[in-house]
Every structure is written in structure tokens, then in C-alpha cells.
Amino acid sequence: MKAKKIIGACAFAAALRALSPVPACAVTDEDLSQIRQSIKKLEMQHAEDAKRIKELEQRVKVAEAKAQTSQASANATPVVADTQTTASSAPIPAAVSVSGQSGAPASAGAFNPAIGVVLMGTYAHFSHDPDNAPVPGFALGDEARSLATQGFSLGESEVSLSANIDQALYGQVVLSFPREGGANVEEGFIQTTSLPWGLTVKGGRFFSGIGYLNEQHQHAWDFLDAPLPYRAMLNNQLGDDGVQVRWTAPTETFLQFGAESLRGASFPATPTHDGAGAQSVFVRAGGDVNESNSWLASLAYYHADATDLVTGIDSFTGATHLGIAGLVWKWAPNGNSVQRSLKLQSEFFFRRQDGTFDTLAYRGDQTGFYGQAIYQFMPRWSVGARYDQLSANDVGADFAGTTLDNLGHTPHRYSTVLMYDTSEFGRFRLQYNYDDSALQADQGVMLNYTVSLGAHGAHQY
Amino acid sequence: MNKLLIGIALLSALFSTTVPAKAAVNIFACEPEWGSLATEIGGDAVSVYVASTGRQDPHQIQARPSLIARARTADLVFCTGAELEVGWMPVVLRQAANGKIQPGSPGYLEAASVVSMKEIPQHLDRAEGDVHAAGNPHIQTDPRNFLPVADALAARLAEIDPAHAALYKARHDAFVVKWRAAIKKWETEAAPLKGMPIAVQHKSWVYLLDWLGLKDLVALEPKPGVPPSSGYLAEVLAKVKASPVKMTIRAAYEDDRPSQWLKQNAGVPAVELPFTVGGSDRAKDLFALFDETIDHLVKGVRQ
Numbered sequence: 001m002k003a004k005k006i007i008g009a010c011a012f013a014a015a016l017r018a019l020s021p022v023p024a025c026a027v028t029d030e031d032l033s034q035i036r037q038s039i040k041k042l043e044m045q046h047a048e049d050a051k052r053i054k055e056l057e058q059r060v061k062v063a064e065a066k067a068q069t070s071q072a073s074a075n076a077t078p079v080v081a082d083t084q085t086t087a088s089s090a091p092i093p094a095a096v097s098v099s100g101q102s103g104a105p106a107s108a109g110a111f112n113p114a115i116g117v118v119l120m121g122t123y124a125h126f127s128h129d130p131d132n133a134p135v136p137g138f139a140l141g142d143e144a145r146s147l148a149t150q151g152f153s154l155g156e157s158e159v160s161l162s163a164n165i166d167q168a169l170y171g172q173v174v175l176s177f178p179r180e181g182g183a184n185v186e187e188g189f190i191q192t193t194s195l196p197w198g199l200t201v202k203g204g205r206f207f208s209g210i211g212y213l214n215e216q217h218q219h220a221w222d223f224l225d226a227p228l229p230y231r232a233m234l235n236n237q238l239g240d241d242g243v244q245v246r247w248t249a250p251t252e253t254f255l256q257f258g259a260e261s262l263r264g265a266s267f268p269a270t271p272t273h274d275g276a277g278a279q280s281v282f283v284r285a286g287g288d289v290n291e292s293n294s295w296l297a298s299l300a301y302y303h304a305d306a307t308d309l310v311t312g313i314d315s316f317t318g319a320t321h322l323g324i325a326g327l328v329w330k331w332a333p334n335g336n337s338v339q340r341s342l343k344l345q346s347e348f349f350f351r352r353q354d355g356t357f358d359t360l361a362y363r364g365d366q367t368g369f370y371g372q373a374i375y376q377f378m379p380r381w382s383v384g385a386r387y388d389q390l391s392a393n394d395v396g397a398d399f400a401g402t403t404l405d406n407l408g409h410t411p412h413r414y415s416t417v418l419m420y421d422t423s424e425f426g427r428f429r430l431q432y433n434y435d436d437s438a439l440q441a442d443q444g445v446m447l448n449y450t451v452s453l454g455a456h457g458a459h460q461y
Numbered sequence: 462m463n464k465l466l467i468g469i470a471l472l473s474a475l476f477s478t479t480v481p482a483k484a485a486v487n488i489f490a491c492e493p494e495w496g497s498l499a500t501e502i503g504g505d506a507v508s509v510y511v512a513s514t515g516r517q518d519p520h521q522i523q524a525r526p527s528l529i530a531r532a533r534t535a536d537l538v539f540c541t542g543a544e545l546e547v548g549w550m551p552v553v554l555r556q557a558a559n560g561k562i563q564p565g566s567p568g569y570l571e572a573a574s575v576v577s578m579k580e581i582p583q584h585l586d587r588a589e590g591d592v593h594a595a596g597n598p599h600i601q602t603d604p605r606n607f608l609p610v611a612d613a614l615a616a617r618l619a620e621i622d623p624a625h626a627a628l629y630k631a632r633h634d635a636f637v638v639k640w641r642a643a644i645k646k647w648e649t650e651a652a653p654l655k656g657m658p659i660a661v662q663h664k665s666w667v668y669l670l671d672w673l674g675l676k677d678l679v680a681l682e683p684k685p686g687v688p689p690s691s692g693y694l695a696e697v698l699a700k701v702k703a704s705p706v707k708m709t710i711r712a713a714y715e716d717d718r719p720s721q722w723l724k725q726n727a728g729v730p731a732v733e734l735p736f737t738v739g740g741s742d743r744a745k746d747l748f749a750l751f752d753e754t755i756d757h758l759v760k761g762v763r764q
Binding site: 248379461 | 513514516517518521523524525526527529530531533534547548549550551552554555557558559560563564565566587590591686687688714716
């Protein structure tokens with residue numbers, strides 16, 4: 001059957017030979033796979049046709065049965081029943097030959113981008129008001145002033161569309177739907193796929209590459225909330241409009257350098273007159289220690305200029321310098337993470353701000369870090385623990401009583417999480433926080449589902 | 462900004478001196494069986510890096526930094542395809558930013574594209590478990606599938622590296638002769654297995670079963686990739702008691718508990734097969750892989 005079809009295709013090609021100088025049946029791989037694909041299509045159509053025939057046969061049977069009963073009861077003329085059966089069986093061969101002809105090019109829908117939907121729903125309970133959660137010593141951005149929504153909420157649900165644009169470009173857009181209504185373009189960028197020398201250029205809106213967690217979407221994080229340094233220094237996560245250039249070295253150990261020029265539309269920057277209010281550079285290295293252990297280390301520097309950056313009731317004008325160092329270590333027996341695996345991850349932040357806070361000259365040095373471990377103890381089940389901490393320098397008597405007054409407090413937090421995956425596409429999480437970042441310790445419990453529908457992008461390391 | 466760019470340029474100059482010595486063609490093989498095939502066809506003219514091992518679940522490889530680094534310098538990516546690597550290869554390919562190996566270019570070859578695929582689903586629904594739109598991707602369990610793949614690989618190597626085209630052709634022809642003879646031998650050895658009813662742990666053996674004429678009466682997973690519940694295992698037990706099976710086969714990377722459970726409760730021998738090159742100490746190349754697979758099956762039946 002298959003052989004016949006290939007021979008048919010060759011015969012057709014041979015007929016064309018007369019018209020074209022190209023040897024007709026010099027079957028290349030592409031040809032062969034194309035032929036095989038059309039065979040597959042035909043076979044699938046054939047299966048559909050077989051199904052249709054069955055349905056039709058069923059209808060014939062039903063019709064026959066009806067005819068018989070009507071014959072028996074009302075003694076109708078047999079001619080009616082005959083025409084009925086021939087009428088229902090006649091179209092079958094016609095249907096087969098019609099759809100059999102089309103080795104048809106797929107519909108226009110085949111070029112649609114991959115569509116993925118991520119749904120997150122959370123029930124959260126905090127012992128204190130989560131909308132009033134200051135961190136002494138830190139002027140927080142708008143997103144970071146609130147912990148989460150108390151009670152039930154549909155969290156960061158998003159829709160992503162992605163596809164190769166052509167042989168040189170890849171494009172992706174991620175829309176998220178906030179509670180207040182409307183839609184946010186969380187990410188929307190194009191990226192080169194085939195520049196020479198290991199170069200990649202990305203342009204549009206994207207999550208900056210300065211931090212390991214920063215580049216991941218929130219639904220891919222192990223914990224439901226951002227670690228304290230991300231919350232205090234990056235307003236949870238840094239996304240901005242701009243251009244990113246990356247270069248991967250041709251070495252056996254993974255080595256990548258990157259630089260970004262950003263509009264500065266996001267905390268802690270404000271857009272400047274030239275529309276380039278922030279820049280960053282980063283370098284990453286990684287590799288395998290052996291079959292079971294692998295690692296990724298990163299170092300980044302980010303600079304932002306701000307004019308009247310509003311943080312609640314205050315405003316800041318000046319420069320922000322932020323350095324981030326990170327290390328991720330993964331272990332799985334023989335590198336097979338199906339049964340058991342361990343992921344250790346830590347990032348250290350150092351930030352210096354120079355400028356004016358409200359009307360006062362201000363220079364602040366702040367640090368923060370988090371360390372976390374996620375252990376998968378059997379397929380689908382994981383537990384995790386995290387500790388995060390911030391510290392702000394003493395900015396002096398001039399700032400007493402402002403948000404920058406650290407009040408002698410070291411903000412810190414302990415978190416644990418239990419995860420259960422229904423499959424690769426569905427996850428339930430229960431997280432507990434003992435949060436001593438404000439002056440009054442808060443206890444929070446969050447129960448969450450995170451599921452992905454449709455196209456599911458591959459995971460980053 | 463300029464200073465940064467200069468800094469990057471300097472650093473890149475520094476690291477470019479550490480580029481590994483270049484063989485003619487760098488091949489990045491996603492799975493060990495394709496790495497072995499590439500060595501058979503390419504010989505010394507190629508340098509092969511294998512991204513996963515026989516003890517790893519090929520569905521669950523992570524896009525590790527080392528893979529990105531290797532893909533960066535590859536001239537040819539040689540994978541199964543049929544969405545087997547969908548969870549990690551797209552990230553590796555995008556991060557590596559190597560124009561030579563992007564899908565559609567000569568440096569990208571999917572074995573599944575030249576093999577006639579089985580179990581192509583009539584409709585796609587993730588409620589059916591881990592199904593692949595292009596069909597069951599575990600094509601390497603039937604040795605006959607290596608013949609079209611070897612043809613495609615030899616042609617592709619000749620295209621990428623025309624200087625060694627004659628070598629690739631010669632090695633390909635020699636491999637095909639040896640391989641055909643080996644298939645005959647395995648088929649003779651496995652003749653008693655024909656029609657034998659068995660159980661499988663995961664539906665990854667459809668090509669092997671088809672080749673040897675084995676019949677899988679029951680799978681220990683209710684749906685592909687979904688681990689069995691105790692209720693489902695009770696169903697399996699009832700089925701096995703009603704129509705006995707000769708053995709349960711599973712891949713080396715899989716958890717042995719479900720098949721051991723069936724062994725204890727129904728006396729069905731549990732047979733571990735290498736599944737791919739490196740799946741056991743003996744399965745060091747493609748020939749040894751099938752030698753051992755047939756060995757274990759024949760012995761399993763005698764148990």
C-alpha cells in the first residue's frame with residue numbers, strides 16, 4: 001500500500017521529467033519525509049474515512065431496520081426501502097475518492113503560533129493586613145508594598161503566543177490579566193535565532209537577565225512569592241523595554257556574556273529624556289560536575305537613573321547601582337530526575353543608591369540574599385525550604401521616622417512549601433511563611449494551583 | 462555602554478583561545494542510540510557528544526548549561542524528534558543561538574522524520590497522558606528503523622562535510638550490510654517469542670513488539686507517563702490472572718517497583734531491558750544493545 005503510493009509519486013515525477021531538466025526521482029531526505037508525511041496524512045484520512053463508512057453503514061442498518069419494521073407494520077412497498085439503502089450507500093465511494101485526492105496542504109491554521117495558557121489560583125491567609133507590609137529601611141515599589149490578596153484570588157494568569165517568525169527570528173508575547181481589568185503585555189519581544197558567532201539579540205519588552213529568578217516567569221518559581229531582595233530592590237521582578245545582546249562562548253564549559261540597554265520604565269528607574277534609563281551587564285557560567293551534578297553561576301551589574309521615582313508618599317532622584325551574584329546547583333541520581341532530585345539555589349544582592357530622597361541628600365547601602373532548597377522525594381512530590389533576609393545601613397538622624405529608617409530591625413523570613421504535581425502540566429502548592437520583614441511578625445499560608453493549557457514551553461535550567 | 466562592549470570584546474578574545482580542537486563535524490546527539498549510529502557512520506571524521514544517558518528518562522532531560530555550551534559548537538544536532546525532546550531542546554537551541562543547527566537547516570536531523578511512525582493519535586487530549594502528536598517516539602527499539610535513519614544521516618553528513626562524503630558512504634554501506642545480517646540473527650534467536658503475551662511497564666516498546674511479534678496485553682501505567690495507583694494495579698492483577706503473560710518488560714531508567722510488585726503478586730518475571738545504548742554495562746554499542754535485549758527476552762520466557 002505504502003510502496004504503491006511511493007511508486008505512484010515517482011511515476012508522477014517521472015511524467016514531469018519530460019518537462020523539467022531536474023532528475024525526477026532523485027529522492028532527497030526532504031522529499032522522502034514529505035512523501036512519508038503525505039502517506040501519514042492519507043492514512044489518517046483513510047482512518048477517518050473508515051470511521052465515516054462505519055457511521056454510514058450504521059445508518060444503513062438503522063434505515064433497513066426502520067424499513068423492515070415499517071414493512072411489517074404498514075406493509076409499505078419494498079421499493080422505498082431499496083431506494084433508501086442504495087441512496088445511503090452510494091455516496092461512500094465518492095466521499096473516499098474526494099478526500100483521497102487531497103494530499104492537501106495543511107490549513108492556514110498550521111502556521112498559527114503556539115498558544116499556551118497558565119492559570120493560577122490562590123487562597124491566602126495572612127495574620128496581618130497583607131496590603132500594609134512595610135520593610136523598615138527600604139522604599140518599596142508599588143507591587144512590593146502588598147504581599148498578596150487575602151482570601152481567594154486568581155493570581156498571575158497569563159496567555160502566551162510564540163513562534164518562529166522566519167528563518168532568522170523568533171517572537172513571543174505574554175499577556176497577563178490583572179484583577180483591576182485590562183491586560184498587561186508582560187513580555188513581547190523578537191529574538192534572533194541564527195546570527196553568526198553565537199550572538200543573540202533580543203528586542204522589545206522582556207524580563208531582564210540580571211537574576212536567575214528574574215528571567216523566569218512567576219509561575220515557574222518554586223515558591224509562590226518573590227524572595228525579599230527581589231521584593232525590596234526590584235519591585236518583585238524587573239521587566240523593561242529595551243535591547244539585550246548575548247554572546248555564548250564556544251567553550252565546553254558554558255560561558256555567556258550579556259548586556260542590556262533599557263528604557264527605564266520599571267522600578268527602580270524612571271524613563272529619561274533619551275529613553276535609555278537603565279543598563280545592565282551579566283555573565284553566566286555553568287557545567288556538569290559529573291552525571292548527577294550540574295551547576296550555573298551568574299554575576300550581574302545593573303545601573304538605573306531615576307527622576308522623581310515615587311515610592312508611596314516619598315520620591316527619589318538619583319542613581320541606583322545593583323550587583324547580583326547567584327549560584328544554582330542541581331542533583332539527581334544518574335541525572336535522572338524522575339524519582340528524586342535536589343535543587344539548591346541562592347542569590348546575593350548589593351545595592352547602592354546615591355541622590356536625593358524627598359529633599360534630603362541620601363546615600364544608602366543595602367544588601368539582601370535568599371537561599372532555598374527543593375527536594376523531590378518521590379515522583380510528583382517535593383518539599384522546599386527558604387530563608388531570605390535584607391539589611392539596610394543606618395542612614396542617620398535626618399531620616400528618622402521615614403521609610404528609610406531601618407529601626408534597628410533586620411527584615412527576614414522563613415518559608416516552607418509542599419508541592420504535588422498531577423502531571424507535567426498541573427501543580428498544587430501549599431506554602432507557609434513566617435515573615436519577620438515588617439516590625440510585627442506575620443504568619444501566612446497560601447494554597448495554590450498552577451496549571452498550563454495548550455502549548456507548554458520548554459523549561460529553562 | 463561603550464566600555465562595556467569593549468570589556469565583552471576583550472573577554473571574548475580571552476576565551477576564544479580555549480576553543481577545543483576541531484574535528485571535521487561536531488555532532489550533538491540527543492540520545493545515546495543516535496550517538497552510536499553517528500559514530501558508526503562518521504568514524505574519525507566526526508566528534509560525537511551525547512546529551513543524555515541510558516539511565517535517564519529521555520522525556521525529562523533538563524536544558525543544562527553544559528548542553529547549551531555543546532550545542533553552541535555543534536555542526537549537526539541529531540535527535541529522535543516526534544516531540545520526545547520538546548521539554549528541553551527548544552531552550553537549548555534558542556540559548557545556543559547556533560544558526561547551523563536550527564530546525565529546518567542542514568544541521569538539524571530528526572530520526573523520526575524518516576521512520577514510519579506508530580500510534581499516531583486520532584485526537585489529542587492531555588487527559589490521555591503523555592501522548593505525542595507525531596506518534597510514539599521510541600523508534601529505537603526496532604533495529605529495522607535504523608536503516609532509513611542511517612541513510613538519512615549519511616546523506617546529511619555528506620551534505621555538511623562534502624570532503625568526507627566518500628568515507629561516509631563507505632562506512633554507511635558497511636554498517637548496513639553488518640546491520641542487516643545482525644537483524645537476521647536476532648530474528649532467528651527471537652523466533653520462539655512470536656505471539657507471546659507480555660506486560661509492559663510504559664508504552665515505549667511498540668516498535669520492539671511489532672518487530673518480534675510479541676503481544677502486550679497490559680501496561681502497568683494506566684496512561685502513558687501516569688504512575689499506577691493501587692486500584693489500577695489491582696485491575697492489572699485481575700487481567701493477568703485471567704489471561705497470563707510471560708513477563709513484564711521495563712526500561713533501565715524506569716522505577717522497578719511496579720514490575721517487581723507484579724512479580725511478587727502474580728509470579729510474572731520482571732525483565733529489565735537496556736532500552737538504549739548505555740542502558741546496561743554490556744550495551745556499549747548498537748549491536749550489543751540488541752544482543753542483550755534479545756538475550757534477556759529469551760531468558761525471560763524460559764523463567
